[in-house]
Amino acid sequence: MSLKTSDVFATLNDPVALDMAFIVGPILVTGIGYRLVRDRIMDGSIVVVDGDPSSGLAFYDSTEDKLTTQAGNPPADLDQRGLLLHECTHALIDVCNMPRVTRHIDELTAYIAQHVYLVRSQPTWTVAPNNPPWKAFFQSIFDLIKRHDLHNSNFAMITTDELEPLRLQLAALPYVNYGTFRKESLSGSNGLKDFGTFGRMSRLLTSMMN
Numbered sequence: 001m002s003l004k005t006s007d008v009f010a011t012l013n014d015p016v017a018l019d020m021a022f023i024v025g026p027i028l029v030t031g032i033g034y035r036l037v038r039d040r041i042m043d044g045s046i047v048v049v050d051g052d053p054s055s056g057l058a059f060y061d062s063t064e065d066k067l068t069t070q071a072g073n074p075p076a077d078l079d080q081r082g083l084l085l086h087e088c089t090h091a092l093i094d095v096c097n098m099p100r101v102t103r104h105i106d107e108l109t110a111y112i113a114q115h116v117y118l119v120r121s122q123p124t125w126t127v128a129p130n131n132p133p134w135k136a137f138f139q140s141i142f143d144l145i146k147r148h149d150l151h152n153s154n155f156a157m158i159t160t161d162e163l164e165p166l167r168l169q170l171a172a173l174p175y176v177n178y179g180t181f182r183k184e185s186l187s188g189s190n191g192l193k194d195f196g197t198f199g200r201m202s203r204l205l206t207s208m209m210n
């Protein structure tokens with residue numbers, strides 16, 4: 001089966017997520033932003049749908065304002081909630097309507113937030129074995145978090161320049177499409193669509209029934 005809307009809410013209501021506050025390039029990641037995402041799910045603006053029950057991948061589609069959950073048996077464990085928070089970070093960027101954010105910075109911010117959440121939730125967390133480019137990428141994210149003391153404290157400011165080596169690592173990762181975007185390609189985080197009262201109601205029902 002796939003994870004449920006209740007798992008998304010459990011992640012968004014987690015005090016660890018709500019306590020986050022830091023800046024990545026032009027993006028402000030805060031608990032307030034995650035609250036906005038939760039509220040937009042609750043009013044049907046963002047819909048949460050079941051993903052492929054055999055796929056470990058989750059998605060956020062900023063055109064359709066749709067979060068697709070990954071495979072898993074509720075309640076989601078820490079790693080699974082980390083991935084849901086990654087997708088909720090894409091939603092946060094979309095909710096805040098930041099059309100100038102690039103695809104790569106959007107993605108790196110989601111990975112940073114995911115790993116801040118993992119390390120704060122479990123201080124003994126270390127990078128798991130993985131195929132070499134992915135392990136090296138996750139290690140670089142982890143090192144960046146340590147360098148800014150983000151595992152312990154808030155208000156770090158990570159500049160786009162500082163992210164450049166990580167961006168190059170991201171663009172070179174296998175099995176994903178990050179490399180098909182150029183450095184300047186935009187993320188498409190364009191705010192939420194107006195689906196109208198009935199549209200939102202039907203989307204809310206979809207979220208509630210999955």
Ligand SMILES: [Zn+2]
Nearest residue numbers: 086090107110
């Ligand atoms: Zn992502």
